[in-house]
Amino acid sequence: MEISKNIRESKKNILLLANKKNKGHIPSAFSIINFVYLFYENKLNINNDFILSKGHGCLALYSVLEHFNYITTEVFFSFGDFDSILGGHPHLRKNNEIKASTGSLGHGLPIAVGKALAAKINQSSKKIFCLIGDGEANEGTTWESAILADNLKLNNLICIVDNNQSQNRSIPTPNLQKKFSSFGWDVITIDGHNSNEILSVFNLNTINPLCVIMNTKKGKGIADMESNFQEWHHKGITDNLLKLYIKEIHEEAIS
Amino acid sequence: MRKQLAKTLDEIMTFNSQVVVLIGDISHYLLTNIEDKFKNRFYNLGIAEQTLIGLASGLSLEGKLPIVHTIAPFCTERVYEQIKLDIGYQNVEVIIISVGASFDYAHMGCSHHCTNDISILRVVPNLDIYIPGSSFEFDDIIKKTIGNGRAKYIKLTSREHNQTLDILPHEMKIVKKGNDNKLIITTGHMLKDIIDIEQDSTIYYTNSITNLEVNSIEHLINDMKGKEIFVVEENNVVGGLGDAIFDLTKNKLNKIGIPNAFLDHYGTYDEQREFLGLTPHLLKKTIYGN
Structure with a gap:
């Protein structure tokens, strides 16, 4: 399938980059890459905004932007260089497809609320998709935003929670469904590695702001990263592992 | 100056349809005429200051001219990282107007004082800071600078001076x-x-x-x-x-360090140091000229 092939290719590029630069948040990118890829594959970025609030997952965004020719391959592999437009966290003044400067957690969702409010004032049909992490949901601004989005009736705001269990050794945010629902949001839970379930979200029209709890795996597709994601959180890849992991990605079944 | 705020906001909202006023549950009683007149451009967003600033930055990214208003410590010290990143780093025009000054709320104690706002905001790049001395100056500053693309912090005080000066923003x-x-x-x-x-x-x-x-x-x-x-x-x-x-005024002290700007390159620690002139080689050049 074309989609699976392209997602594999984007993941392979992330591995190549992490090997070349000896750095990168790979597991955090692999948990969200299916969503980011499909968002761009379906050209949702043309009329809507995608804010990556968990900015450390930016390799997923950068590899997808490279795939769809928003940045060149050369720029992609300049990641982290002094004069590169691509840093370890995205900065909106560097590329038009970056809709907020993130990195410090808890900043993307309030900005998304402001953008969604502007769209309402303008009576525009624009939707704002904001992807946060489940760990990021610790931040108080998540819940301030949840209260305000409900109060302002922002049904053009979609908050996707990358529910990759990253906080299992500190403070997890359990029962996200109940939490958002009690704040007045519509909530849907999907498998973040299933294309059809992701696609079902894109055309959903709701009465209230929508929270998509996206169950994912950190480091999806690479067994060692899936089971040791804490160790792999921010790390480069050696030449030997690179070969092994590219093979593993190549054989990954993507639904 | 607070009464002038109501009058000035009314006027600028009338002549600029992009202006959106956001308050943190402060001064609502003064602004009810604006609320009635500009239904979808006035919001009392309650007590959620961090999100108030982030939200304002989002409005600005969509072409609006957001004006945020609440008590000084709550829209400066409490939300410092939001001002640094969402406003300064993203370089968007958000106007923050505070009330309470350094200690207009003297009797309320230090929670409501704000003696440090100027100090901490001076080091946020891309932000202009104003302390109008009179209602006239407040009105003049905001009307002359709104829409210039720069983020602004305006500190309102209850006291005013009694001078009528022909003074421009940024003039000494x-x-x-x-x-x-x-x-x-x-x-x-x-x-x-x-x-x-x-x-x-x-x-x-x-x-x-x-x-x-x-x-x-x-x-x-x-x-x-x-x-x-x-x-x-x-x-x-x-x-x-x-x-x-x-x-x-360039006193005899030569300050060598990090200028008041975002270090918006990436690279390595050593590359940043080189860029800033802080390597031994570049320090020698700056200090001894060779």
């Missing part, structure tokens, strides 16, 4: 040329106090703390020669107007 204005050996620089309402007590001194005044206009500073530097200089302000002296003047 000579108010009086005196014959004694003292030169006094001040800002905001304190101009009145200085005029009341001065004997025959030279007085300079500004209602802007950042980006002071070069020509007017050159006049000041010229007049400073041979004088005993005082900077009088109702702000923390660490990082306040005094420090700003000290830097601008």
Whole structure:
């Protein structure tokens, strides 16, 4: 399938980059890459905004932007260089497809609320998709935003929670469904590695702001990263592992 | 000045349809006419200041001109990282207007004082800071600068001076040329106090703390020669107007460090140091010229 092939290719590029630069948040990118890829594959970025609030997952965004020719391959592999437009966290003044400067957690969702409010004032049909992490949901601004989005009736705001269990050794945010629902949001839970379930979200029209709890795996597709994601959180890849992991990605079944 | 706020907001919302006013549950009673008149451009967003600032930045990214208003410590110190990143780093025009000044709420205690706002905001790049000395100056500053693409912090005070000055934003204005050996620089309402007590001194005044206009500073530097200089302000002296003047008037201290700008490159620690001139080699060049 074309989609699976392209997602594999984007993941392979992330591995190549992490090997070349000896750095990168790979597991955090692999948990969200299916969503980011499909968002761009379906050209949702043309009329809507995608804010990556968990900015450390930016390799997923950068590899997808490279795939769809928003940045060149050369720029992609300049990641982290002094004069590169691509840093370890995205900065909106560097590329038009970056809709907020993130990195410090808890900043993307309030900005998304402001953008969604502007769209309402303008009576525009624009939707704002904001992807946060489940760990990021610790931040108080998540819940301030949840209260305000409900109060302002922002049904053009979609908050996707990358529910990759990253906080299992500190403070997890359990029962996200109940939490958002009690704040007045519509909530849907999907498998973040299933294309059809992701696609079902894109055309959903709701009465209230929508929270998509996206169950994912950190480091999806690479067994060692899936089971040791804490160790792999921010790390480069050696030449030997690179070969092994590219093979593993190549054989990954993507639904 | 707070009454002027209601009047000025009404006027700028009338002539600029992009202006959106957001308050943190403060001054609502003063702004009910705006609320009635501009139904979808006035929001009381309650007590969620961090999100208030982030939300304002989102509005600005969509072409709106958001004006945020609440008590000074809650829209500066409490939301410092939101101002640094969502406004400064993203470089968007958000206007923050505070009330309460340094200690207008003296009786409420330190939770409601804000003596450090100027000091901490001076080091946020892409942000202009104003301390209007009168209602007229507040109205004038906002009308002259709104829409210029720059983020702004405007500190309202309950006290006002009684002077009518022909002063532009970012100007350092000579108010009086005196014959004694003292030169006094001040800002905001304190101009009145200085005029009341001065004997025959030279007085300079500004209602802007950042980006002071070069020509007017050159006049000041010229007049400073041979004088005993005082900077009088109702702000923390660490990082306040005094420090700003000290830097601008190029005293004998050469400050070497990080300029007031975002380090918006990536790379390595050593590359940043090289860029900033902080490597031993570049320090030697700066200090010894070779």
